[in-house]
Amino acid sequence: xxxxxxxxxxxxxxxxxxxxxxxxxxxxxxxxxxxxxxxxxxxxxxxxxxxxxxxxxxxxxxxxxxxxxxxxxxxxxxxxxxxxxxxxxxxxxxxxxxxxxxxxxxxxxxxxxxxxxxxxxxxxxxxxxxxxxxxxxxxxxxxxxxxxxxxxxxxxxxxxxxxxxxxxxxxxxxxxxxxxxxxxxxxxxxxxxxxxxxxxxxxxxxxxxxxxxxxxxxxxxxxxxxxxxxxxxxxxxxxxxxxxxxxxxxxxxxxxxxxxxxxxxxxxxxxxxxxxxxxxxxxxxxxxxxxxxxxxxxxxxxxxxxxxxxxxxxxxxxxxxxxxxxxxxxxxxxxxxxxxxxxxxxxxxxxxxxxxxxxxxxxxxxxxxxxxxxxxxxxxxxxxxxxxxxxxxxxxxxxxxxxxxxxxxxxxxxxxxxxxxxxxxxxxxxxxxxxxxxxxxxxxxxxxxxxxxxxxxxxxxxxxxxxxxxxxxxxxxxxxxxxxxx
Amino acid sequence: xxxxxxxxxxxxxxxxxxxxxxxxxxxxxxxxxxxxxxxxxxxxxxxxxxxxxxxxxxxxxxxxxxxxxxxxxxxxxxxxxxxxxxxxxxxxxxxxxxxxxxxxxxxxxxxxxxxxxxxxxxxxxxxxxxxxxxxxxxxxxxxxxxxxxxxxxxxxxxxxxxxxxxxxxxxxxxxxxxxxxxxxxx
Numbered sequence: 178x179x180x181x182x183x184x185x186x187x188x189x190x191x192x193x194x195x196x197x198x199x200x201x202x203x204x205x206x207x208x209x210x211x212x213x214x215x216x217x218x219x220x221x222x223x224x225x226x227x228x229x230x231x232x233x234x235x236x237x238x239x240x241x242x243x244x245x246x247x248x249x250x251x252x253x254x255x256x257x258x259x260x261x262x263x264x265x266x267x268x269x270x271x272x273x274x275x276x277x278x279x280x281x282x283x284x285x286x287x288x289x290x291x292x293x294x295x296x297x298x299x300x301x302x303x304x305x306x307x308x309x310x311x312x313x314x315x316x317x318x319x320x321x322x323x324x325x326x327x328x329x330x331x332x333x334x335x336x337x338x339x340x341x342x343x344x345x346x347x348x349x350x351x352x353x354x355x356x357x358x359x360x361x362x363x364x365x366x367x368x369x370x371x372x373x374x375x376x377x378x379x380x381x382x383x384x385x386x387x388x389x390x391x392x393x394x395x396x397x398x399x400x401x402x403x404x405x406x407x408x409x410x411x412x413x414x415x416x417x418x419x420x421x422x423x424x425x426x427x428x429x430x431x432x433x434x435x436x437x438x439x440x441x442x443x444x445x446x447x448x449x450x451x452x453x454x455x456x457x458x459x460x461x462x463x464x465x466x467x468x469x470x471x472x473x474x475x476x477x478x479x480x481x482x483x484x485x486x487x488x489x490x491x492x493x494x495x496x497x498x499x500x501x502x503x504x505x506x507x508x509x510x511x512x513x514x515x516x517x518x519x520x521x522x523x524x525x526x527x528x529x530x531x532x533x534x535x536x537x538x539x540x541x542x543x544x545x546x547x548x549x550x551x552x553x554x555x556x557x558x559x560x561x562x563x564x565x566x567x568x569x570x571x572x573x574x575x576x577x578x579x580x581x582x583x584x585x586x587x588x589x590x591x592x593x594x595x596x597x598x599x600x601x602x603x604x605x606x607x608x609x610x611x612x613x614x615x616x617x618x619x620x621x622x623x624x625x626x627x628x629x630x631x632x633x634x635x636x637x638x639x640x641x642x643x644x645x646x647x648x649x650x651x652x653x654x655x656x657x658x659x660x661x662x663x
Numbered sequence: 664x665x666x667x668x669x670x671x672x673x674x675x676x677x678x679x680x681x682x683x684x685x686x687x688x689x690x691x692x693x694x695x696x697x698x699x700x701x702x703x704x705x706x707x708x709x710x711x712x713x714x715x716x717x718x719x720x721x722x723x724x725x726x727x728x729x730x731x732x733x734x735x736x737x738x739x740x741x742x743x744x745x746x747x748x749x750x751x752x753x754x755x756x757x758x759x760x761x762x763x764x765x766x767x768x769x770x771x772x773x774x775x776x777x778x779x780x781x782x783x784x785x786x787x788x789x790x791x792x793x794x795x796x797x798x799x800x801x802x803x804x805x806x807x808x809x810x811x812x813x814x815x816x817x818x819x820x821x822x823x824x825x826x827x828x829x830x831x832x833x834x835x836x837x838x839x840x841x842x843x844x845x846x847x848x849x
Contacts, residue, residue, distance in 0.1 A: 180765035182784065187808050188740060190783025192732035194792055198804035199691075199731060270678045281708065288704070489689065505703055541701060546818065547694065611810065632818070 188615040204576050236246065244384070245395055247403035250287065250365070253279040255373035260466050280371060287365050288650055294362035295652060297349030302653060303533050304347070309570045309602075310643070310658050311443065311527045315476040317559040319604045319657030323648075324453040325565070326441070327380055330360045331449055332403050332577060332597070334394060338584040340576040347572055357401045364403055366650035374455040374509040376648055378426040380404035383420055383441065383448040385411045390447075394587045412443030420450065435562050437602035446595050447588065455646065455654055457506035463487050473555050474640045475661050482555045482662045484639075489552070493634050494545045496531045502550050503540055506662035511540065512608075514554060515643040516636065523641045536643065539651040548632040555638060555662035569600065606646065606655050665679050666730040673721040681714045688731055692738045696812035699746045709741035716741075739808065761807065767835040770843040784847065791841040795834065800826060803834045 257274035259502040261269045302322050309320045326348065333344040333356060341353065350356040369376040382400045384390055387411055398404040407423075409416040417440050424436035429452070441448055463485040471484045494501040498521045515535065517526045526532045535542060566578060576582045580594040588595070638659075646655040664683045673679030696706035706828060716737045726733035746758050792800050798820070805811040805819065813831075817824045 180762035180769060183765045183768055183788075184743065184762060184807065186784040186788055187804075188736050189782065190792060190804070190808065191789050192726070192729035192736070194736065194789075195732035195804060195808060196729060197797070198801040198808065199735070267679065268682070270681070282702070305706065341776065539701070547815065649702070651702070 206311075235504060242408060243405060244408050245399045245404075246404040247380075247399050247405045249370070249377070250283075250368065250405060252283045252287070252369070252371045255280050255371045255384070257372075276513050282372065283317065284369070284649075287368055289367045290362035290650070291358075294359055294366070295650070297359070298326070299349070299537060301348050302537050304572050305568075306533065306536060307527055308572055309563065309565075310466055310656060311524050313524075313658055313660070315660050317561055317658060318426065318563075319561045319606055319655060319658050320563065320602055321604050321655050322653045323363070323378065324451055324604070324654075325602060326363070327360065327378055327402060328449060328451040328600075329569075329574075330356055331380060331398055331404060332384075334398055334401075335440065335447070335449075335588040336577060336584055337586050338576075339582070340584045343574045345575055347574060350500065359396070361401050363552050363650075363652065364401075367648045367652065367654065369509065369649065373458065373507060374649075375454060376509065376654070377427070377455075378403075378451070378453045380449075380451045381423055382406040383416070383445075383450065384408040385446050388446055388589055390589050390592050391587060411441050411445045417441060424450060424452060428454050429456070431605050432603050435560075435601075439603065445598075446585075446592055452649075453654060455648070457509045459504060459506060461487070461489055461505070468556070471553075472639065473662055476641060478624035480661070484553050484555050486551070486553045488549055490547065491550050492540065492545045492547055493550050493636065494540070494542050496529075496535055496544060498529055499532055499535070500636065501527055501535060502552060504552075509649045510647040510651070513540070513647065514636075514643045515645070516638055516640070517642070519640075523643060523660070526643065532643075536645050538657065539647050546632070548634055551633065551635045553635070553637040553639070554608075554634070555659075556608055557608045557659050557662040558605070559657055559659055559662075560603070561657070562603040565602050566597075576663065604655060604657075606644070606657055630651075667685040667727045670721060670727045670730060672724055673718065674725065681718060684714060684717065684730070685710075685736060688734055691731070692734060695735060695738055695809055696742045699742050700749075705745055705749070706742075709738060709745055712741045733787055735809075739810075742810075757810075761810065764831070764835065765807065767832070768838040768842060770839055770847050784842075787842060787845045787847065788838075790845075794839070795837075799830050799834050802830050806831055 181365055185247070215267070242587040253276070256273050258268055258273060261273040261276075263269050291457045305320075305325060309325075310318045329344050329348060333341050333348075333353060336344070345351070345353065345356060348356060350359065364378055365370055367376055367378055380398070381404055382395065382398060384406060392438065395406050399406065407419060409419065420441065421436050421439060427438070464487070465485075467486040468483050469486070470481050471477045473482050473484075491502060494503075498518050499515050501513060503513045513536070515532070517523055570578065575583070580596040582595075583596045585595040609635050641658065641660045644655075644657050644659065645653050648654045664687065669680050669683045669687070672683060692710050692713060693706050696709050700706050700709070713734055717734055724733065743758075792803070795803070802816055802820065805816045808814070811819070813824050813827050816822075817827045821828075822830075
């Protein structure tokens with residue numbers, strides 16, 4: 178006999194005994210959450226520009242054209258219950274289930290990646306969280322760990338020698354081959370475009386038409402990173418426009434202000450652009466009727482902003498110096514909201530190893546309790562643009578920025594002394610009420626009776642806080658600091 | 664809606680029964696799932712499978728006065744299946760913790776060979792649990808039937824964690840003795 182047999186045989190236990198054990202030991206009034214629509218939207222873009230100490234540029238062709246186009250997997254759409262209602266208002270379960278099964282098969286195929294595919298990244302995540310979220314003063318900070326990972330991964334493909342090794346070291350990979358396997362799995366695990374959730378990591382290469390590039394490297398990038406390549410005249414208005422349009426298309430226009438500032442100089446050999454766009458609906462949505470203005474204590478004084486409110490039976494997490502809750506996104510990941518204890522600053526929390534562990538735990542945390550959480554959080558729209566060079570150098574990536582030592586031979590052997598002259602990252606996360614029209618199908622999917630709560634806690638995000646948005650596969654798509662919710 | 668009425672809907676092949684059952688018990692079923700499976704998609708899949716299994720088994724079953732244990736049993740079964748099939752780090756760690764504790768109850772020295780009659784074992788378990796006082800029985804079922812973490816059980820019954828662990832330990836010892844007496848040896 179095995180312990181597993183015992184675990185299985187327990188299912189034959191008399192239902193009466195099970196019912197007794199299921200009875201709540203003390204009764205408290207149950208609360209039913211209200212269900213209405215709300216959306217979370219986020220986007221990020223990283224641009225890495227490689228230029229050469231070389232007087233390139235010829236005014237021949239001015240049209241950007243695609244030399245390699247990435248093909249994304251096709252996914253069955255998520256079946257909205259609203260489309261499967263019978264004349265009498267009941268759900269046509271058989272028809273809905275057939276479509277749901279097709280959707281689920283596609284979803285599962287994306288999520289089912291080799292075991293341990295995301296291992297080795299913990300060090301990179303932790304280092305980059307501290308590097309790019311810390312020391313922001315009173316400003317909001319936001320960045321996408323996964324987006325930056327893809328930019329760095331592609332940069333590793335374009336480089337060799339120490340230039341490549343420094344990137345592999347930061348990403349915790351032994352070789353370019355293991356990085357490729359991992360990047361492909363990560364891309365697929367985080368890809369979703371089913372009508373309900375949009376989560377797309379897009380990459381592209383912008384190539385100088387006067388430079389011959391190594392085709393096999395471009396092919397690897399298209400295959401592994403789903404990167405499309407475009408070639409044209411660097412510095413021309415058309416080529417800049419094409420890049421800006423691509424960025425806006427991939428990020429749903431959320432980063433238009435930043436994207437429209439992106440311009441490439443004539444001496445640019447190559448520009449590398451990666452984006453991530455995410456849009457989803459809360460599994461358990463806020464009722465806008467409960468939204469009311471209240472005070473948020475920014476580092477510079479109090480401001481009034483709209484607070485969304487909701488009570489629900491959910492897990493409440495805590496550490497020595499913080500408390501946290503997670504808001505689930507329907508059929509996808511979770512937005513983790515981390516509130517430093519009174520008297521603890523966001524920067525102090527970011528430097529705290531326990532808090533770092535929590536930020537990357539995706540809820541796999543010992544200190545948690547299921548209870549009634551009275552969540553009160555400001556609607557927020559945070560965006561940030563940052564120069565990555567200093568931060569990447571601090572994390573050990575130095576050679577690609579120095580023409581004297583950089584090695585870009587896998588990309589081209591025709592031009593020497595190429596280096597990365599510009600590395601920009603822009604990101605924006607919005608939590609708003611635009612998804613209201615889509616509320617109908619979520620209402621049915623998410624409805625459920627609340628278990629009588631055994632305890633209750635108020636979780637009020639009325640002072641600077643941290644957030645991490647994880648995708649369905651659990652990796653951090655976005656992380657940020659909200660100092661000013663507006 | 665009353666359980667009796669929900670079961671009647673199932674018996675009448677009215678799909679509204681599934682919706683009513685989900686409305687009334689979905690949250691508690693999902694909570695059971697989340698104790699072993701961390702991701703929402705899989706838990707919802709188990710929940711849907713549990714309703715489907717209920718649809719297929721009512722009739723002949725008519726669980727009018729034990730609808731929740733009936734659904735929870737189906738859910739528990741699906742969750743264990745998923746957990747074993749998926750073999751991902753966190754889920755396996757949680758499942759392993761449970762089975763390791765239950766190894767205390769295994770009477771024989773060789774845990775690999777013997778074929779076990781699940782029904783006979785279930786009957787022996789029932790006899791043992793019915794003879795137990797209510798509190799240790801509930802604690803045992805919360806841990807191994809509902810997969811509750813020890814901390815949750817302690818809070819639920821207002822006990823310290825060490826008291827819960829001691830109670831579980833004694834119950835497992837008692838179960839081992841009972842199973843030995845019942846002839847479940849190698």
